[in-house]
Amino acid sequence: MSVARIAVVAGDGIGSEVTAQARKVIDAVLPGVEATEYDLGAARYNRTGEVLPDSVLAELAGHDAILLGAVGDPSVPPGVLERGLLLKLRFAFDQYVNLRPSRLWPGTTSPLAAVKPGEIDFVVVREGTEGLYAGAGGTLHRDTPAEVATEESLNTRHGVERVIRDAFARAQRRERRKVTLVHKTNVLTHAGSLWARAFDAVKAEFPDVSTEYQHVDAAAMFMVTQPQRYDVVVTDNLFGDILTDIAAAVTGGIGMAASGCINPERAYPSMFEPVHGSAPDIAGKGIADPAAAVLSAALLLDHLGHAEAAQRVTEAVAAELAARTPGAPLRTAEVGDRLAAHAAR
Amino acid sequence: MSVARIAVVAGDGIGSEVTAQARKVIDAVLPGVEATEYDLGAARYNRTGEVLPDSVLAELAGHDAILLGAVGDPSVPPGVLERGLLLKLRFAFDQYVNLRPSRLWPGTTSPLAAVKPGEIDFVVVREGTEGLYAGAGGTLHRDTPAEVATEESLNTRHGVERVIRDAFARAQRRERRKVTLVHKTNVLTHAGSLWARAFDAVKAEFPDVSTEYQHVDAAAMFMVTQPQRYDVVVTDNLFGDILTDIAAAVTGGIGMAASGCINPERAYPSMFEPVHGSAPDIAGKGIADPAAAVLSAALLLDHLGHAEAAQRVTEAVAAELAARTPGAPLRTAEVGDRLAAHAAR
Ligand SMILES: CC(C)[C@H](C(=O)O)[C@@H](O)C(=O)O
Ligand SMILES: CC(C)[C@H](C(=O)O)[C@@H](O)C(=O)O
Numbered sequence: 001m002s003v004a005r006i007a008v009v010a011g012d013g014i015g016s017e018v019t020a021q022a023r024k025v026i027d028a029v030l031p032g033v034e035a036t037e038y039d040l041g042a043a044r045y046n047r048t049g050e051v052l053p054d055s056v057l058a059e060l061a062g063h064d065a066i067l068l069g070a071v072g073d074p075s076v077p078p079g080v081l082e083r084g085l086l087l088k089l090r091f092a093f094d095q096y097v098n099l100r101p102s103r104l105w106p107g108t109t110s111p112l113a114a115v116k117p118g119e120i121d122f123v124v125v126r127e128g129t130e131g132l133y134a135g136a137g138g139t140l141h142r143d144t145p146a147e148v149a150t151e152e153s154l155n156t157r158h159g160v161e162r163v164i165r166d167a168f169a170r171a172q173r174r175e176r177r178k179v180t181l182v183h184k185t186n187v188l189t190h191a192g193s194l195w196a197r198a199f200d201a202v203k204a205e206f207p208d209v210s211t212e213y214q215h216v217d218a219a220a221m222f223m224v225t226q227p228q229r230y231d232v233v234v235t236d237n238l239f240g241d242i243l244t245d246i247a248a249a250v251t252g253g254i255g256m257a258a259s260g261c262i263n264p265e266r267a268y269p270s271m272f273e274p275v276h277g278s279a280p281d282i283a284g285k286g287i288a289d290p291a292a293a294v295l296s297a298a299l300l301l302d303h304l305g306h307a308e309a310a311q312r313v314t315e316a317v318a319a320e321l322a323a324r325t326p327g328a329p330l331r332t333a334e335v336g337d338r339l340a341a342h343a344a345r
Numbered sequence: 346m347s348v349a350r351i352a353v354v355a356g357d358g359i360g361s362e363v364t365a366q367a368r369k370v371i372d373a374v375l376p377g378v379e380a381t382e383y384d385l386g387a388a389r390y391n392r393t394g395e396v397l398p399d400s401v402l403a404e405l406a407g408h409d410a411i412l413l414g415a416v417g418d419p420s421v422p423p424g425v426l427e428r429g430l431l432l433k434l435r436f437a438f439d440q441y442v443n444l445r446p447s448r449l450w451p452g453t454t455s456p457l458a459a460v461k462p463g464e465i466d467f468v469v470v471r472e473g474t475e476g477l478y479a480g481a482g483g484t485l486h487r488d489t490p491a492e493v494a495t496e497e498s499l500n501t502r503h504g505v506e507r508v509i510r511d512a513f514a515r516a517q518r519r520e521r522r523k524v525t526l527v528h529k530t531n532v533l534t535h536a537g538s539l540w541a542r543a544f545d546a547v548k549a550e551f552p553d554v555s556t557e558y559q560h561v562d563a564a565a566m567f568m569v570t571q572p573q574r575y576d577v578v579v580t581d582n583l584f585g586d587i588l589t590d591i592a593a594a595v596t597g598g599i600g601m602a603a604s605g606c607i608n609p610e611r612a613y614p615s616m617f618e619p620v621h622g623s624a625p626d627i628a629g630k631g632i633a634d635p636a637a638a639v640l641s642a643a644l645l646l647d648h649l650g651h652a653e654a655a656q657r658v659t660e661a662v663a664a665e666l667a668a669r670t671p672g673a674p675l676r677t678a679e680v681g682d683r684l685a686a687h688a689a690r
Contacts, residue, residue: 082531111570113458132498137535147502149539153477157492184583186427190482194494217590224569224594225456238529242587245562249569 002034004304007063007269011041013278014288014332015069021290021336022067022297025316028340029309030301036063040085042073042278051084057092060269065300068273069293073280083135090128093268095261096159097166098128098240099299100275102227102247102257107322110250115227120251122230123174125167126240128261130159131191133237155191155236161198166264167234168206178210178231179203182219182239195236220246227251248275258295262303272300286332291317294339309343316342347379349649352408352614356386358623359633359677360414366635366681367412367642370661373685374654375646381408385430387418387623396429402437405614410645413618414638418625428480435473438613440606441504442511443473443585444644445620447572447592447602452666455595460572465596467575468519470512471585473606475504476536478582500536500581506543511609512579513551523555523576524548527564527584540581565591572596593620603640607648617645631677636662639684654688661687 008023010016026033038056045051060066066089071081089095104110104120136152164181171179181199185192196213203211214222216239222229223246235243248257257275274292282288295317302310316339324330353368355361371378383401390396405411411434416426434440449455449465481497509526516524526544530537541558548556559567561584567574568591580588593602602620619637627633640662647655661684669675 078531079534083534087532111457111459113456133532137498137533139535139539141502143542145502147539149500149535151498151500151533151536153482153496153498155494155496157486157490184586186423187432187478187583187586188482188496189424189428189480190484190494191496194484194492197488217586220565220587221590221594221599224591225598238532241529241532241562242565245566246569246591249566253570254566 003030003032004034004064005062006033006035006300007038007060007066008035009038009040009066009068009071011069011071011278012043012073013070013280013283015041015071015278017283017286017288017332018274018290018293019067019069021332021339022293024336024340025294025313025343026297026301028344029312030306041071042076042081045076045080046073051080052088060089061093063269064266064304065269066271067297067300068271070274070276070278072278087133089271090261093271094129094263095268095270096127096129096163097260097262097264098126098237099260099262100124100126100240100244100247100257101299102244102251104251105256105318105321107324107326108252108256109326110252112224112227112250115250120227122227122247123170123232124240124244124247125163125170125232125234126244127159127163127235127237130155131237153188153191153236155194157194157198160195161202164199164202164234165205167232168202168209171209171232172206174231176231177208178212180219180230180233181211181213182216182233182235182243183213184216184239185213186215191236216243219243223247224250244275255289256292258292258299260296260299260303270300270303272296272303287330288332289330290332290336290339291321294336312343312345313339348375348377349379349409350407351378351380351645352383352405352411353380354383354385354411354413354416356414356416356623357388357418358415358625358628360386360416360623362628362631362633362677363619363635363638364412364414366677366684367638369681369685370639370658370688371642371646373689374657375651386416387421387426390421390425391418396425397433405434406438408614409611409649410614411616412642412645413616415619415621415623417623432478434616435606438616439474439608440613440615441472441474441508442605442607442609443471443582444605444607445469445471445585445589445592445602446644447589447596449596450601450663450666452669453597453601454671455597457569457572457595460595465572467572467592468515468577469585469589469592470508470515470577470579471589472504472508472580472582475500476582498533498536498581500539502539502543505540506547509544509547509579510550512577513547513554516554516577517551519576521576522553523557525564525575525578526556526558527561527578527580527588528558529561529584531560536581561588564588568592569595589620600634601637603637603644605641605644605648615645615648617641617648632674633677634675635677635681635684636666639681657688657690658684
């Protein structure tokens with residue numbers, strides 16, 4: 001019997017290169033993982049017109065987790081893979097916790113002059129199954145002067161409360177034990193009120209966690225001027241999308257950022273992927289940095305209950321980054337080998 | 346006959362202190378402006394329960410422009426002044442261009458290590474009368490586990506096209522002549538498509554303006570990593586709210602940021618205000634920096650057709666900032682006097 005069944009979607013461009021390293025590292029710290037490759041992404045779409053056949057979705061559902069490289073290519077019209085694959089999986093597998101840790105690792109540099117490595121260490125818990133991502137909207141009188149287009153943000157007490165509870169539980173396991181709720185309650189009064197009331201209710205269950213509230217515009221500003229202040233940030237789907245890119249920017253770029261789309265109850269497989277894209281410009285050269293893919297693998301291990309293995313992988317990445325000369329060229333496979341060897345110790 | 350009739354809403358906290366300097370400067374460069382004070386904001390609300398009586402709204406409508414200081418106080422529940430006063434005016438006076446220039450002035454410092462004064466100089470043209478700010482939304486089954494709350498983004502071809510056209514017209518008057526459209530077309534497919542199609546249509550009218558498109562998450566990132574790349578950014582109401590706070594952060598903080606809520610046709614009065622708030626903590630001490638209020642006054646002058654006077658005011662602020670010792674204390678009234686004297690030359 002395997003210790004875990006993982007579906008691997010290497011995807012396009014550098015996806016397969018970095019995913020190969022993530023698998024190397026997983027195998028090194030957790031022997032016996034059963035991995036099955038699935039061919040999904042721009043390449044398959046261009047070849048067959050298929051994005052995510054129902055049969056594949058059903059097969060994916062039988063796994064403990066999905067390891068994703070990167071999907072996408074300029075040749076695919078915008079929205080096709082986003083709605084048809086990434087968001088489809090997030091919704092189908094009820095991945096309501098979109099987890100995005102932000103750390104400024106020793107050896108990396110922030111574009112912010114006043115921030116030193118080690119000083120930024122927060123995690124954004126972004127809601128993953130509701131809000132403006134619900135796909136509710138429409139268009140009337142298209143291509144006439146009378147055209148109107150709508151997008152609707154749908155928020156349920158069920159959906160909001162569970163992600164807030166997850167954020168508090170994560171904060172409780174961290175040193176600073178602080179949760180920042182980000183919304184726009186002064187303008188989005190209906191959804192904002194729901195989020196604020198759910199937040200207050202859950203907060204009462206976690207008396208040892210401190211809290212604050214910020215409007216999304218203020219949070220976007222503070223993430224640039226004082227990113228050190230955050231510990232756990234919980235917010236809605238779209239705000240989380242924007243804030244986590246700012247978070248990535250101040251911690252050295254999306255090249256370094258890991259993410260997990262998580263169903264905490266493990267009723268469905270969760271999905272782990274680096275935030276960076278398929279980078280067609282450097283694909284096939286063997287020079288892509290696998291750090292974010294490997295950090296995503298650590299999140300996967302942690303989610304599956306292998307906290308100690310996850311910790312060793314994270315430490316291997318930290319050591320690798322600390323030892324690097326900024327700007328020096330790297331070989332994807334060599335980095336993977338070093339990380340696997342270090343993590344296996 | 347007066348050269349212009351201006352309604353002055355000094356507001357709360359430091360609002361009256363900085364507005365007094367803005368008026369000084371306006372009087373210095375454009376003698377004969379008729380100014381009428383209106384008492385609106387947290388103080389009035391706390392005293393009378395009134396936010397914006399219809400009679401006052403009608404009186405304001407009779408002016409050429411509104412000069413606003415800052416409204417707000419922690420004692421007022423969130424949303425009251427935002428929806429009842431600021432947004433009410435933006436919508437009632439069809440101020441569809443929410444204009445927010447971002448410059449890193451000589452003498453000021455950016456939190457970004459790699460950016461030097463003079464290198465950031467862009468303007469965000471934020472839509473001001475549509476989108477998620479329309480106030481369309483609702484709540485069902487409030488305070489039960491079945492609660493659902495919605496917020497609807499409403500976008501019309503009329504509203505989108507006019508603000509995009511304004512952005513292109515502004516770009517045409519600038520050196521780099523570039524417009525960046527920011528949206529989230531890969532997820533908000535209905536509104537995103539409307540924005541993208543309207544953008545393409547208007548672009549054909551301005552063959553000498555170059556264009557690019559960015560998703561809002563990417564734009565939030567690039568505003569931190571490469572703010573130099575932007576010239577004119579056009580985007581929807583909520584994205585503009587968030588992006589302009591990032592823009593303020595990278596150019597030295599909201600303390601320096603000016604804004605105008607503009608009805609370009611002058612069918613209704615436009616409104617000019619510093620982006621900063623009423624800052625109750627330093628109110629009454631005479632130490633608030635009036636730079637943003639005075640820069641907002643420059644936008645007002647420009648809007649009313651006094652481009653040359655506006656230019657002199659902007660130059661006075663630039664000279665003032667360049668001559669400052671960072672961190673040195675300042676006296677609000679003295680800065681106002683210097684700016685007025687410099688601009689009057
Ligand atoms: C690709 C896109 C649909 C996605 C999102 O908007 O969630 C991406 O930006 C992300 O943050 O994972
Ligand atoms: C106060 C608030 C309603 C307002 C907005 O959201 O537009 C503010 O953040 C702004 O940017 O002017």
